[in-house]
Amino acid sequence: MDDGDLRLDGNAAGGLLGEVFGFELTAAWAGCAGCGAANQVGALLVYRHGMGTVLRCPACQAVMVRVAAGGGRYWLDLRGAAFLQLDQGARLPG
Numbered sequence: 001m002d003d004g005d006l007r008l009d010g011n012a013a014g015g016l017l018g019e020v021f022g023f024e025l026t027a028a029w030a031g032c033a034g035c036g037a038a039n040q041v042g043a044l045l046v047y048r049h050g051m052g053t054v055l056r057c058p059a060c061q062a063v064m065v066r067v068a069a070g071g072g073r074y075w076l077d078l079r080g081a082a083f084l085q086l087d088q089g090a091r092l093p094g
Contacts, residue, residue: 025086
């Protein structure tokens with residue numbers, strides 16, 4: 001098994017990120033702190049496993065976002081994202 005067997009597109013993280021941020025994030029834009037590429041979150045490369053979810057830049061493979069959930073809490077690491085642009089109109093009802 002290689003990384004390609006585990007890789008999903010950013011839409012696979014849409015539900016989890018929506019829970020955390022309260023926005024539909026797959027159409028949001030994120031900038032890679034490593035190479036400067038800007039992509040919609042839905043285009044990022046997602047790796048999900050028991051320890052959490054990792055979103056990587058499709059241009060340079062740098063880790064942009066890490067999310068873990070458990071025990072009623074979320075842990076976020078956004079160090080790899082230079083920016084995250086949310087559209088006010090994408091707020092989830094709630």
